[in-house]
Amino acid sequence: MRINYPGTIRIIRLPCTGKVDVIHILRAFEKGADGVYVVGCLEGECRFSNGNLRAKKRIEQAQQILDAIGIGGERAQMYNLSSADGPRFAEYAVEMTEKIKKLGPNPLKKAKEKMAA
């Protein structure tokens, strides 16, 4: 297919999005990620029955926490697609990259720099 998607993304492979926990998302932000998105199978099509639905709930929890601590919940997002849908994967990568670019870098980066100064 040779589809391009932005090089801004670091992919972390999981056996199923049901493996994702709130702490994984928070740690990514703690380590300086500007945004985190989880790409799971289409709703209703989880091989393990409801892993993607669990992931969705956990993303929502992470969003709430990120909002409460001033990082911004919109920096975390859940996407669903079929594993055969490469073009959509690239589409989501572009969409998320644009969204995060609009939001700017993770505010913790600036805070860290200020602390170090």
Added chain:
Amino acid sequence: MIVAEKKPVEEIIDYVKDFKKLLIAGCNECVTVCEAGGKKEVGILASALRMYFLNEGKKVEIDEVTLERQCDHEYLEEIRDRIDKYDAVLSLACGVGVQFMAEKYFSTPVFPGVNTCFLGAAEERGVWSERCQACGQCILGETAGICPISRCAKRLLNGPCGGSTKGKCEINKDLDCAWQLIIDRLKELNRLDDYEKIMPIKDWSTERAGGPRKVVREDVRL
């Protein structure tokens, strides 16, 4: 188990915003099972607070620990050698654990990270409901194993009341009428004759209304 719910992060931040060294202490018992204050929740809260303080430009040291129990001396003693390092402790244990921590480490401020709700059972994943009010005088033997004290809105001993409709309670149509449940189970056990017995006035002296309670067991004391 004791069922608790996580406090909102905003409320917790408000408690601890002025401290420089924090210990977040989880508990491995009930609050772990009801996913409110175990090791996992300690990790999430610690991460959230670290990010909050960093974003606010505050340098705050946050450590995590999850004790086997916070309602026993021996486990609380595990942090005695380092408790003085901290300005405050955020305990994710139930109200018992928070208080025992506060009693033991008198000069360290202790704040609760959960709201302790009730003594209940996990009906299904993510759903907990009340089963016991710790009245101190168990009558489950007479009521077919269903507690009218904790599950009947009126705590009736000879029910149901007139508000029981189609097996549901008048205060909430989703709430089972405890007395309907009792009658159904007595029927199943062929003990419906027991239902005819009038239950005497309950001895409420063992209940909370008589003030804080204490159990002293001479047979197990050292």
